Amino acid sequence: MTTPVRQAREALGATLREIRKDADLTGRALAAACGWHFTKVSKIEHGTTMPSEPDIRAWCQACGAADQVLDLIATARAVESMYIEWQRHMRAGMKRSQTQAIPLYERTRQFRVYENTVLPGLFHTAEYAAAIFRFWNEFLELPNDVDESVAARLERQHILYTGHRRFSFVLEEQTLRTQVGGPDVMVGQLDRLLAVMSLSRVSVGIIPAGGVRHCLAQGSFWIFDDTRVEVESISAGLDITRPREVAVHAKAFALLQESAVHGAAARQLIQRALAELQEDRE
Template sequence: MSSVMSSPSHAVTQAKKALGARLREIRLAARLTGRNLGDLAGWHSSKVSRIEHGRQTPSENDIGAWCRHCEADDQAGDLVASLRTIDEMYVEWRRMQRTGLQRLQQAAIPLYERTHCFRVYEPSLILGLFQTAEYALALMRAVVAFRQIPDDSAQAVEARMQRQKILDSGGRRCAVILEEAALRTRIGDAEVMAAQLGHLLSVASRPNVSLGIIPIRDRVMWPPNGFWIFDEERVLVETLSAELAVTQPREIALYAKAFAELAELAVYGAATRRLITSVIAALDT
């Protein structure tokens, strides 16, 4: 899983091939040759081959016709969801960030507003919904410097702070799993980190928030890239060069399974508070 996430262009290619393979299975189950299907749909047989090998992306109408002629209409919805995943899953950060970071923060608000349950796994950073303004500013300034983009860090932080208010409305729930490394990765100076970790303790006490922390120890599941699950609608995965949007139900279920297994590794409640407090104390050493 982690190797695909680390290469967005590879992920898109593999998604096209996976969709093509599923369509081929449907055709074979219907006992149709590529030429048979092409004749029924009014396509050249080479189009069938290109789609099945991931060299051509089908349209939603193509998928509808494919399933209809193969008497597999019940699979059309899932396949269309896969197609939309391919269309949405690769969004280049440089294009999204070319005018700075504020627009990126604001663009996510509609998705946050229609989400009732957030499930978030972060291996190395405190998630944006739980960040202090000072922590967020130090992080965004680092992003600006690395990306060499216009510096609107202050405005982006303000937008992020506004977005955090979403958690206080609409009966929303937020289940978060952090790696211990996220507590120990210093963003800003010791004062910024101490305030951030103190704020994390406060946020964790909210009735609509569940915070688990996976201690640094031997484990049976490797740390994957961070990911956010928005209800059952989509999963967002951030990589160095892109954001992957996953909307195919079977893939969302895979992330849900990963979240559940990671949650089994985490500690909660008093154990979480002790761990955060110990990290705060270690800032002075």
């Protein structure tokens, strides 16, 4: 199970624990009322066991919280459906994952993006994108549609220049130094990053490797308006739509922005990475 999915299950378990405590019931008392083994309550509350819909109904009934059943069941269904195996999702090739996202990108007015390893797709050059797609194509043993996927990704970048959208990016300094495609590709990609930063609708902050941090976020994520968060891991993708969890990511993003440098200081970090690449090429 990926960390985001585990966190979602733990959040559901924490909500159920609060309902139990509000009812002034011990875990053993609740288990007895529901006819369960006493360890089941603890496993559900800690996210190690996913409650079934009958479990949720019994839990709420025993705690006098029948009015929360429908919301909790909806949350449980969301947790189960948000886990998407990449191999299954991309079995027809990677281009599909690029084109499927277009409607979401088109209707979004505010993008908030945090990346900690590689640069976001909206900034990619063709060479940088191709190197990334080639890796995932081989790693996940997918049909080879690298060229088509690159073209779809570059086409999707038109949203940077159209409509009334705002883009806020926070990048770890590591994204400037992760070698994707070799020094020549990286030089072109960092030049592209500097060019995109000049757009009035785009804000780019970079968190220096040795800087003061106000948030210890562990994984990259994208926030679309205030309605959806997308998190990606090696084997799966996670879509988060529960308002409380979206708000938690928005809070984390604000703290990440506070940790980052912007403007001339951000450009200086990019120029430094470019200078080091130039030295490697000589």
